[in-house]
Amino acid sequence: MTQPSRGGEYDVAVIGGGLVGSALAWGLARAGQKVAMLDEGDIAVRPSRGNFALVWVQGKGLGMPEYAGWTKKSSDDWSGFADLLREQTGLDVAYRRPGGFMPMLSEEDLQARANTMMRLHNQPDMIRYPYEVMDRETLRKELPFIGPDVVGGTYCPLDGHCNSLRLLRTLHKGIGLLGVDYRPNHRVERIEHRDGGFRMTTAGGEIRAGKIVLAAGHDSARLAPMVGLSAPVRPQRGHVIVTEKTAPFLHHPTVYVRQTDEGGVMIGDSFEEAGFDTTLQPGVSSAIAQRAIRFFPLLGKLNVVRSWAALRVLTPDGFPIYEESKTAPGAFVATCHSGVTLAANHALTLAPLIAAGGLGDSFTPFSAGRFHVPQAA
Amino acid sequence: MSRFDFDIAVVGSGPAGLAAAALAASKGASVVLLDEQAEPGGQIYRAVTETPVRDRKVLGPDYWHGAELLGPLRDSGAAHWPGTIVWSVARPREDAPDGHRPIQIGLSRNGSAAMLTVRHVILATGALERPFPIPGWTLPGVLGAGAAQVLLKTSGLVPSGATVMAGSGPLLWLLAWQYLQAGARIDAILDTTPKENWRAALPLLPGFLRSPYLGKGMKLMLEVRRKLTVIGNVTALRAEGAIGGDSALKSVVYTRNGTEHRLPADTLLLHHGVIPNLNLANATGCAQRWDEQQRCWRPTTDEWGATSVEGVSLAGDGAGIGGARAAEEAGRLAALDALHRLGRIGREQRDKAAAPHRAALDRALTGRAFLDTLYTPAEAFRAPADDTIVCRCEEITAGAVREAVRLGCSGPNQAKSFLRCGMGPCQGRLCGPTVTEVIAAERGVSPAEVGYYRLRPPVKPITLAELAALPKTDADIDAVFKH
Amino acid sequence: MFRRLPEIETALNAAGQTVSFTIDGRPASARAGDSVTAALLANGVTACRTTAVSGAARGPYCMMGVCYDCLVTIDGTGNRQGCQVRVAPGMAVETQNGKREVER
Numbered sequence: 012m013t014q015p016s017r018g019g020e021y022d023v024a025v026i027g028g029g030l031v032g033s034a035l036a037w038g039l040a041r042a043g044q045k046v047a048m049l050d051e052g053d054i055a056v057r058p059s060r061g062n063f064a065l066v067w068v069q070g071k072g073l074g075m076p077e078y079a080g081w082t083k084k085s086s087d088d089w090s091g092f093a094d095l096l097r098e099q100t101g102l103d104v105a106y107r108r109p110g111g112f113m114p115m116l117s118e119e120d121l122q123a124r125a126n127t128m129m130r131l132h133n134q135p136d137m138i139r140y141p142y143e144v145m146d147r148e149t150l151r152k153e154l155p156f157i158g159p160d161v162v163g164g165t166y167c168p169l170d171g172h173c174n175s176l177r178l179l180r181t182l183h184k185g186i187g188l189l190g191v192d193y194r195p196n197h198r199v200e201r202i203e204h205r206d207g208g209f210r211m212t213t214a215g216g217e218i219r220a221g222k223i224v225l226a227a228g229h230d231s232a233r234l235a236p237m238v239g240l241s242a243p244v245r246p247q248r249g250h251v252i253v254t255e256k257t258a259p260f261l262h263h264p265t266v267y268v269r270q271t272d273e274g275g276v277m278i279g280d281s282f283e284e285a286g287f288d289t290t291l292q293p294g295v296s297s298a299i300a301q302r303a304i305r306f307f308p309l310l311g312k313l314n315v316v317r318s319w320a321a322l323r324v325l326t327p328d329g330f331p332i333y334e335e336s337k338t339a340p341g342a343f344v345a346t347c348h349s350g351v352t353l354a355a356n357h358a359l360t361l362a363p364l365i366a367a368g369g370l371g372d373s374f375t376p377f378s379a380g381r382f383h384v385p386q387a388a
Numbered sequence: 389m390s391r392f393d394f395d396i397a398v399v400g401s402g403p404a405g406l407a408a409a410a411l412a413a414s415k416g417a418s419v420v421l422l423d424e425q426a427e428p429g430g431q432i433y434r435a436v437t438e439t440p441v442r443d444r445k446v447l448g449p450d451y452w453h454g455a456e457l458l459g460p461l462r463d464s465g466a467a468h469w470p471g472t473i474v475w476s477v478a479r480p481r482e483d484a485p486d487g488h489r490p491i492q493i494g495l496s497r498n499g500s501a502a503m504l505t506v507r508h509v510i511l512a513t514g515a516l517e518r519p520f521p522i523p524g525w526t527l528p529g530v531l532g533a534g535a536a537q538v539l540l541k542t543s544g545l546v547p548s549g550a551t552v553m554a555g556s557g558p559l560l561w562l563l564a565w566q567y568l569q570a571g572a573r574i575d576a577i578l579d580t581t582p583k584e585n586w587r588a589a590l591p592l593l594p595g596f597l598r599s600p601y602l603g604k605g606m607k608l609m610l611e612v613r614r615k616l617t618v619i620g621n622v623t624a625l626r627a628e629g630a631i632g633g634d635s636a637l638k639s640v641v642y643t644r645n646g647t648e649h650r651l652p653a654d655t656l657l658l659h660h661g662v663i664p665n666l667n668l669a670n671a672t673g674c675a676q677r678w679d680e681q682q683r684c685w686r687p688t689t690d691e692w693g694a695t696s697v698e699g700v701s702l703a704g705d706g707a708g709i710g711g712a713r714a715a716e717e718a719g720r721l722a723a724l725d726a727l728h729r730l731g732r733i734g735r736e737q738r739d740k741a742a743a744p745h746r747a748a749l750d751r752a753l754t755g756r757a758f759l760d761t762l763y764t765p766a767e768a769f770r771a772p773a774d775d776t777i778v779c780r781c782e783e784i785t786a787g788a789v790r791e792a793v794r795l796g797c798s799g800p801n802q803a804k805s806f807l808r809c810g811m812g813p814c815q816g817r818l819c820g821p822t823v824t825e826v827i828a829a830e831r832g833v834s835p836a837e838v839g840y841y842r843l844r845p846p847v848k849p850i851t852l853a854e855l856a857a858l859p860k861t862d863a864d865i866d867a868v869f870k871h
Numbered sequence: 872m873f874r875r876l877p878e879i880e881t882a883l884n885a886a887g888q889t890v891s892f893t894i895d896g897r898p899a900s901a902r903a904g905d906s907v908t909a910a911l912l913a914n915g916v917t918a919c920r921t922t923a924v925s926g927a928a929r930g931p932y933c934m935m936g937v938c939y940d941c942l943v944t945i946d947g948t949g950n951r952q953g954c955q956v957r958v959a960p961g962m963a964v965e966t967q968n969g970k971r972e973v974e975r
Contacts, residue, residue: 028796050796052798052799053797053798053799053800053801053802053838053839054799054801054839054842059805060801060802060805156973176805176806176808179805179806180792180795180805180806180807183795183796183806184795187794187795187796193795193796194796195796195797195798195802196798252852252855254852255813255849255923255950255971256923256924256970256971257970257971257972257973258969258970258971258972258973260972260973273808274923274970278852280868281867281868282867282868282870282871283867290478290479290673291476291478291844291845292864292867293476293478293492293494293503293845293855293858294858294859294860294861294863294864295860295864295867295868296855296858297855297856297857297858297859297860297864298860298864298865298867298868298869299868300852300853300855300856301856301857301860302868302869303852303856304852304853304856309973309974310852310973311851311852311853311856312851312852312853312948312973312975313851313852313971313973314813314849314850314851314852314950315846315849315850315851315852315855316811316812316813316815316846316849317811317815317844317846318844318845318846319844424936424955426957431935438904440879440882440883440902440904441876441879443878516933516935516937517933526927526929526932526940527928527930528917528918528919528928528929528930529872529917529930530930530932531930531931531932531933531934532932532933532934534933534934534935535931535932535933535934535935536934538934538935538954539873539909539912539934542904542905542906542909543875543902543904543905543906543909543913544875544876544879544902545873545874545875545876545909545912545913546873546874546876547872547873547874548872548873548874549872570876571876572876635918635928636917636918636928636930654872655872655873665937780932780938780940781924781939782924783922783924783925783927812939813939813942813950814937814938814939817937817938818932818933818937818938848936
């Protein structure tokens with residue numbers, strides 16, 4: 012048995028039971044830590060139940076090349092991560108990496124996209140990976156069902172997707188097998204740093220731990236200042252539509268449309284600043300549907316069985332925050348809006364570092380200090 | 389031009405919807421009655437305008453009462469839009485210069501979707517049969533008793549071959565009686581009413597003795613018992629196909645006094661009560677509560693049917709099971725309240741007009757508690773054994789739900805994410821009540837604490853092309869294209 | 872298995888109120904006003920599809936538009952609710968195997 016470390020019942024308490032929290036809890040438990048994962052109840056703001064399930068590389072990291080490198084690493088490790096999960100739990104998270112597309116509907120957009128990709132890859136210290144800008148005819152060989160409005164697009168062989176709901180379930184099953192104490196209905200009200208450990212007042216009683224990881228998504232904004240951290244995240248609403256199960260026809264994921272392993276076609280997305288309101292806007296769903304039909308006209312006949320609006324967890328620059336508190340050492344924050352893509356990193360790279368005691372210099376670019384440079388000590 | 393298409397939209401043309409639309413329109417409001425079916429009547433009066441079953445004694449006088457609701461609707465001037473699917477009712481927004489927040493209704497007619505703007509909506513979405521999950525209930529040849537009754541009403545179809553009915557509740561007996569009148573074959577009725585329910589129901593019997601349905605119900609039940617084989621105290625049921633095959637029902641296996649018996653069957657008709665069809669109200673954001681007596685979720689309403697969402701009210705079985713006559717009166721009360729809210733009648737006028745309908749509603753509900761208590765299904769049929777499919781769309785078993793609870797799922801929404809139960813086209817209508825019951829039993833807490841699926845539009849599937857053709861604002865388009 | 876009440880069947884035939892359609896290409900007839908699902912049952916078709924998940928056979932269950940088990944292909948369009956569509960002269964009704972095809 013692992014000995015509880017100084018000051019608590021647990022070595023680590025992970026706050027948040029979504030994809031970021033459960034991937035970290037899984038990795039921490041694998042690293043031999045005694046872990047509690049504190050979660051809210053059945054109804055919660057829970058982007059992990061509403062995301063688009065891409066494991067995506069292309070286009071990410073303009074403005075922060077370290078993020079591009081971090082993303083590519085996760086993509087490279089994802090297949091092994093999925094294998095580990097399958098061996099442990101018997102569940103297949105349906106990770107596939109057939110290469111992904113970003114189709115475009117006008118020459119101007121295609122040119123702008125090509126420029127963005129070029130600027131991304133011209134950054135100093137940018138990691139190298141292959142991508143292609145394709146014209147319509149080249150694209151059509153890979154995606155035979157594109158409509159007449161599609162002028163071309165970009166392609167990256169590293170892009171893939173998975174079944175993200177099954178990933179959430181698999182991680183929860185995995186942490187159970189690893190002995191993580193999962194505690195739903197334990198919303199954290201207060202955190203105190205005391206005697207080198209952490210004491211949390213929760214809806215389900217008091218929890219003590221030697222270390223804590225804030226992986227609470229939107230709620231990290233509230234919790235972080237309690238331990239000398241900062242997580243300036245805001246909700247950004249995105250609508251998603253899903254159709255009835257259909258025989259396989261779309262063999263690559265695209266940024267906007269992908270076919271799931273179960274057959275449904277997922278269609279996204281939108282970018283709305285609407286606070287925590289998740290009320291569906293029929294006009295937004297309609298615009299998403301209309302664009303999807305321009306990409307793939309044969310989607311028009313399919314029945315929409317569900318739609319929802321989820322809330323991305325966005326930092327001011329859109330890049331993740333990973334940081335350990337300077338005033339309350341042992342308190343970490345991990346927040347990003349790519350909980351699926353980065354799951355492999357969180358489980359296989361970040362969690363072992365936290366278990367071992369610290370993030371190290373390579374994570375300095377991900378510090379929230381970048382949002383308040385004048386105060387940085 | 390008014391920015392409102394109608395003052396009031398009524399969704400559903402069963403007794404509640406027919407009565408509500410007729411009354412509201414007769415007082416001068418502009419009213420549209422939206423209904424999914426081709427002809428008015430809802431399920432209880434299904435096909436009352438066109439049924440081929442012309443011999444009035446087969447369907448009985450209670451059925452033919454439905455025809456009396458049609459004249460007032462016609463005379464009222466309400467618009468009636470049959471064949472119209474309502475897939476969304478959006479909450480009032482905060483932008484109402486004239487004091488009335490518009491309500492937007494998403495509908496689909498003849499394969500094309502549109503948005504309708506109204507001041508008030510009355511949801512009269514009625515009931516559906518409580519899911520009856522037993523092993524094999526997904527086999528072809530196993531249907532709801534209500535489904536079989538629809539086939540009788542709409543098409544004059546009755547079961548042929550070996551036929552077993554199983555379950556409990558008034559509709560089961562009514563259908564058996566109707567089949568007797570029609571000369572259809574019933575091999576056996578397996579009564580699953582738990583013996584111990586009688587003890588709980590007995591104190592409520594005095595209320596039931598004053599019920600207007602007592603005489604009718606007893607007469608019908610006695611006739612069925614006299615003429616058909618009724619097997620009581622059935623505690624377990626299973627439908628089976630051919631050995632090693634699952635293509636169609638072959639037999640029904642039941643347990644009585646601890647012993648299993650097998651009946652050959654081509655058709656098995658299941659029923660153990662009805663529950664509110666609440667998907668639209670839920671997706672609209674109406675608060676709902678667990679009703680322990682009726683053992684179901686029901687949207688929260690006041691005595692006029694007003695929900696927690698301003699401008700949205702509910703009438704009839706969709707707000708809690710009370711039966712057709714109660715629904716009719718509740719429809720009138722909701723209509724009067726809507727007229728009052730729209731400023732067409734004063735409070736006193738509303739209350740005065742409501743008095744006889746409220747009295748009739750109370751009369752119609754007399755004795756309901758006795759029936760609810762007597763016919764509460766046994767736990768074995770509400771939270772079935774592990775190998776039973778609970779979600780028919782995604783083929784998820786009760787055992788899988790229990791495993792999810794052991795992983796820490798405390799409610800149906802996390803279970804839905806983990807298992808996909810409730811994600812199919814029926815959107816949880818056929819599994820939601822069971823999933824809640826299974827989780828509650830596994831956690832040892834009340835269904836009230838477990839909760840229910842959080843639903844969102846479209847509550848009925850529409851095609852992507854229909855969705856794409858809806859009106860969009862510049863902001864809607866920017867939200868998708870500009871980032 | 873379902874059958875039409877004999878007096879109704881007789882009246883239908885006498886009044887010529889029948890509709891000719893096809894089930895998986897085979898000619899069939901029903902009463903004008905029948906839903907597609909009722910028409911299938913009246914023609915002895917209890918199982919109308921196999922599921923998209925396991926491939927198990929299914930037939931109609933609720934007859935009121937909520938269970939989505941009566942799905943069939945109607946005039947080339949898949950996953951239509953048979954209980955919500957009226958049978959029409961010349962209609963081509965097909966039983967379905969598994970998932971719908973995107974082009975139909």
